[in-house]
Amino acid sequence: MESKKDQKRKSINGADYKRLIINAAEAIKKNEREINDLNVFPVPDGDTGSNMSMTISSAADDLRKLETEELGEAANKAASSMLRGARGNSGVILSLLFRGISKSLIGIKEADGKAWAKALKEGVQSAYKAVDKPAEGTILTVARRSAEVAEMAAEENNSIEYVQEAAVREAESALDETIEQNPVLKKAGVVDAGGKGWLLALKSMLSSLRGKDETPAEEDSAYRESVVRESAKFDDFDTSEITFTYCTECIIDRKGTEPSDGLRSALSAMGDSLVLVDDEETTIKIHVHTNEPLAALELASAFGDFVNVKVENMRIQHTSKITEQEGTAATAAKEESAPAVELKKYGMVSVCTGDGISGIFTELGCDAIISGGQTMNPSTEDILKAVESVPAEVVFVFPNNKNIILAAEQAAALTEKKLIVIPSKSVPGGIMAMVQFNPEEETEENREVMTAALDTVDSMEVTYAARDSSFDDMEIKEGDYMGMYERKIVSCGDSIAPVLQALADKAVENGRVYINIYYGGGIDEAAAESAAEIFRKKVEPAGGSVDITYGGQPIYYYLISAE
Incomplete structure (x- = not known):
C-alpha cells in the first residue's frame, strides 16, 4: 500500500503548467488589494499588488489561448508574455523568476520534483542577476529560500507536489521574517508586499497540483480605477485641456500581408487613444488622437486603399471627410514618392x-x-x-x-x-x-554626463495621503498634504503652506537654492505663485531663485527640483 508521501502528484506537463500559471494569476488578482495595502508609504502609488497582477495576468490571458501539452512551449509562452507585460519592479522581478523557470524547462516533456526544484532555483538566479543591489527582506529572499528548501526536498521525494509543499512552507517562514530583515518594513510593522505575492503564487500552484483551481476573480473595476487614477482628488482638473487635437479614423481595404506591428508602433508614438484592428487579410481599422493626422494617414496608406476616412478637430468638433477616391490617390502618391525613413x-x-x-x-x-x-x-x-x-x-x-x-x-x-x-x-x-545631452558627443560620453547630472538635483513632491499611516514618528491622516524630499516624507498636515515651508527649509539645509516648481493639473497659477513665494523667502537670502512652470501632472500638487 502506498504511503501518503507516495500518493502525491508526481509530475506536470504543458497543460498542467498552464493551469498553474492561470491559478496563480487568479490568486494574485483576488488578493491585489491586500498586497497593495502592505505598501509602506501612504502615497498614491503604482502598487505592488496591481503590478504583479497585471504582469502575471498577461501570461494567463495568452496561455488560455494556447493549445499545447508541451511543457517547454507553455513555460516559454508564459515567460515571454510576462516579460513584455511586466510593470514596476515587482512585476519585472516576477517575470524574471518565471523566465528562469522557463529556461530550465526547455526540452523537458514532464517536470518531476527534481526538475521543478531546479527550475525554481534558476528562476531565483535569473531574478538576482537583473537586480543591481539585491536586498534582504524582499521577494528575492522569499523566492531564494523557498527554492533552496525545494531542492533539498527533491532529494527526499521526487514528486512535484511534495517539493512544492516544502517550497510553500519555507516561503511562509521567509515572508514572516522579512519584517525583521528590512528596517523600513519593521518600522511600518508589515511584511514585504512582493514576497506576499510570490507566496500566494506558490500556494495557488500547490492547490492546482492537488486538483483545486482558484475560482476566477471578479474584476474590481472601481478599485482598479482608483489605483490607476487616484487623480480624482484634484477636483479642479481641467478636462478641456486636449493634448492631441485630431480624432483620426480610417478603414483600409488591405493590400498584401505585411504585418501592421510597425504601423501600430508609429501611430502610438504620434498620439494616444490608439485602436488598431487588423484581420490580416482584408481590413484594417484605425482610431487615433494625434496632432499629425495627415502624417498618420500617410503611414496607413501604405497598407491599402482607404474605404473611409474621418478627421475631427476635437476642439471645435469640426469633421472633415475624405473620399475613397482621394484616399486611393494618396496611396498612389505615397508609393511613388515616399522616401525611406533614415535612422x-x-x-x-x-x-x-x-x-x-x-x-x-x-x-x-x-x-x-x-x-x-x-x-x-x-x-x-x-x-x-x-x-x-x-x-x-x-x-x-x-x-x-x-x-x-x-x-x-x-x-x-x-x-x-x-x-x-x-x-x-x-x-x-x-x-x-x-539638458546635458550633446548630439555631437559619443554615446558613452552622453551616458556618463547625463547619468552624472542626476546627482546635481534633488527632487521634492507634494501630494496627499491615500490612507492613515504612521511613519518616522509622524501620524499621517488620510487626505493630509504630504511633502517628500528625495522620496522621504518630511512633513504632513491638513494645510499645504507648512508642508511647503518644511521642504524649503530642507532644500536650503542641503545647499539647494535654485528652485523650479512644476504645478499640477488641479493647481491654478495663483496658488502656484503662493507656493513659490514660500520658497523665495527662504532661498533668495541665500542667493537662490525660484521659477514656476505648468506641469499638469495628476496626483502631485507640486513636483519641485532643487539645485
Whole structure:
C-alpha cells in the first residue's frame, strides 16, 4: 500500500503548467488589494499588488489561448508574455523568476520534483542577476529560500507536489521574517508586499497540483480605477485641456500581408487613444488622437486603399471627410514618392504624465512620450514599442521613476537598437539629464554626463495621503498634504503652506537654492505663485531663485527640483 508521501502528484506537463500559471494569476488578482495595502508609504502609488497582477495576468490571458501539452512551449509562452507585460519592479522581478523557470524547462516533456526544484532555483538566479543591489527582506529572499528548501526536498521525494509543499512552507517562514530583515518594513510593522505575492503564487500552484483551481476573480473595476487614477482628488482638473487635437479614423481595404506591428508602433508614438484592428487579410481599422493626422494617414496608406476616412478637430468638433477616391490617390502618391525613413544617430524616450511635463520633455528633444508614472507603471512592452517607434540607432530612455527603471532595462534585451537607460528616479532628474545631452558627443560620453547630472538635483513632491499611516514618528491622516524630499516624507498636515515651508527649509539645509516648481493639473497659477513665494523667502537670502512652470501632472500638487 502506498504511503501518503507516495500518493502525491508526481509530475506536470504543458497543460498542467498552464493551469498553474492561470491559478496563480487568479490568486494574485483576488488578493491585489491586500498586497497593495502592505505598501509602506501612504502615497498614491503604482502598487505592488496591481503590478504583479497585471504582469502575471498577461501570461494567463495568452496561455488560455494556447493549445499545447508541451511543457517547454507553455513555460516559454508564459515567460515571454510576462516579460513584455511586466510593470514596476515587482512585476519585472516576477517575470524574471518565471523566465528562469522557463529556461530550465526547455526540452523537458514532464517536470518531476527534481526538475521543478531546479527550475525554481534558476528562476531565483535569473531574478538576482537583473537586480543591481539585491536586498534582504524582499521577494528575492522569499523566492531564494523557498527554492533552496525545494531542492533539498527533491532529494527526499521526487514528486512535484511534495517539493512544492516544502517550497510553500519555507516561503511562509521567509515572508514572516522579512519584517525583521528590512528596517523600513519593521518600522511600518508589515511584511514585504512582493514576497506576499510570490507566496500566494506558490500556494495557488500547490492547490492546482492537488486538483483545486482558484475560482476566477471578479474584476474590481472601481478599485482598479482608483489605483490607476487616484487623480480624482484634484477636483479642479481641467478636462478641456486636449493634448492631441485630431480624432483620426480610417478603414483600409488591405493590400498584401505585411504585418501592421510597425504601423501600430508609429501611430502610438504620434498620439494616444490608439485602436488598431487588423484581420490580416482584408481590413484594417484605425482610431487615433494625434496632432499629425495627415502624417498618420500617410503611414496607413501604405497598407491599402482607404474605404473611409474621418478627421475631427476635437476642439471645435469640426469633421472633415475624405473620399475613397482621394484616399486611393494618396496611396498612389505615397508609393511613388515616399522616401525611406533614415535612422538618425540618437533618439529619446521619456516616461511622464501631465501635458506640461510632456511638453517640456518634447521641447528638450524627446521623440516619444510614454504616459505613466506613480499610478500607472508602463510595462516592458510599452517601453519597447516606444523605443521601436523612434527612428534612431541609439535610444536613451528616461524612466523618471525608480519603479520603472527595471522594466526599461528589460526592454533593452528585446530590441536590436542600442537602448540606454538613464536611471532617472524623478521628473526633475530626467529634465536635468536631458539638458546635458550633446548630439555631437559619443554615446558613452552622453551616458556618463547625463547619468552624472542626476546627482546635481534633488527632487521634492507634494501630494496627499491615500490612507492613515504612521511613519518616522509622524501620524499621517488620510487626505493630509504630504511633502517628500528625495522620496522621504518630511512633513504632513491638513494645510499645504507648512508642508511647503518644511521642504524649503530642507532644500536650503542641503545647499539647494535654485528652485523650479512644476504645478499640477488641479493647481491654478495663483496658488502656484503662493507656493513659490514660500520658497523665495527662504532661498533668495541665500542667493537662490525660484521659477514656476505648468506641469499638469495628476496626483502631485507640486513636483519641485532643487539645485
